[in-house]
Amino acid sequence: MSVMPPHDTARRDPQLLKGVLPLLLLRLLAAQESYGYELVVRLREHGLEGVATGTVYPALTRLERDGQVSSRLLASASGPARKYYRLTERGYTALRQAEGAWHSLSAVVSALVSTPVPTAPRTAEEKTP
Amino acid sequence: MTALDRLRLSWFLVRLDYHIADLPRRRRREIRRELGTDTRDAARDIGVPGAVADLGRPRVLAEDCIRAEGRPLPHYTRGAVWAAVSLAAYMYLVMSYSFGLADGAIAASTDLEGGLVGTEVAALAAEADSLIAVELSYSPWILLLPAAAFVLAGRLWRLLPPWRDRPGPRQP
Structure with a gap:
């Protein structure tokens, strides 16, 4: 049986990543104010090489719509002004809630998927009442 | 950035703009500006073709952007x-x-x-x-x-x- 290495991005489900993207963005923005592409680069530096730039902007729009991040334009030395995002108070609250939900879910999922997979499933007749 | 690269990026933004035509004008301008600026940054790392490809198809990105607005918009x-x-x-x-x-x-x-x-x-x-x-x-x-x-x-x-x-x- 082959074991998937922890950083095998080729096999990472994009839908899984999409689901946790708001949490990751909030977490990164809690550490440092950033613009869209910079967030993509930071996600990739953390091992999420498969993250597509096109998925980050709609997620940022949602966070901004929900008041969890705010934005401002800052002049850039290399060209036009960039749109920087930073966490709001509501964003910090959302981050705490999302982290709690993630830890709770990942504990359950980890416990479940860490049990050995039986060679064959039990039949309905073999089920214990 | 070569003329062809500028054309490639502009073409992507034009197509995106067509698909987000139902958004308010101000919001469209914001999206165009943000994506244009950031994609030029990305192009320095991976080139314009890669940076544009990383954004995905303009129609899909536009749909995601519209959906992210959180309210149904007139067409x-x-x-x-x-x-x-x-x-x-x-x-x-x-x-x-x-x-x-x-x-x-x-x-x-x-x-x-x-x-x-x-x-x-x-x-x-x-x-x-x-x-x-x-x-x-x-x-x-x-x-x-x-x-x-x-x-x-x-x-x-x-x-x-x-x-x-x-x-x-x-x-x-």
Whole structure:
């Protein structure tokens, strides 16, 4: 049986990543104010090489719509002004809630998927009442 | 950035802009500016083709951006297209009807009058198997057709506030 290495991005489900993207963005923005592409680069530096730039902007729009991040334009030395995002108070609250939900879910999922997979499933007749 | 790279990026932004045409103008400008600036940054790392490819298909990105706004938006472009199509279809029917009436007037060597919803048609015939004129008089009510198409196809009722946000009956 082959074991998937922890950083095998080729096999990472994009839908899984999409689901946790708001949490990751909030977490990164809690550490440092950033613009869209910079967030993509930071996600990739953390091992999420498969993250597509096109998925980050709609997620940022949602966070901004929900008041969890705010934005401002800052002049850039290399060209036009960039749109920087930073966490709001509501964003910090959302981050705490999302982290709690993630830890709770990942504990359950980890416990479940860490049990050995039986060679064959039990039949309905073999089920214990 | 080469001229071809600039063209490639501009073409992507033009296509994206077409698909987000239903967003307010200010929001569209924000999206274009942010994506343009950031993609130029990305292009320094991986080149314009890679940076543009990383954004995905413009239509999909536009749909995600619109969905992220969190509220249903009217489709002005679609509404305008269907308004034009409905008016063109009506005009086609009127012209076909007029030609038919004109043929009848020539064959009978007499004046004929008829009407199609919202339009009166009169074919004036001469005696020697020839036609003098076809007169069309339109009712202003025919403008209701493209207007209705614009409202229905454009889903303009989305401009109204959602029911849950409307003020309820006054409490005594």
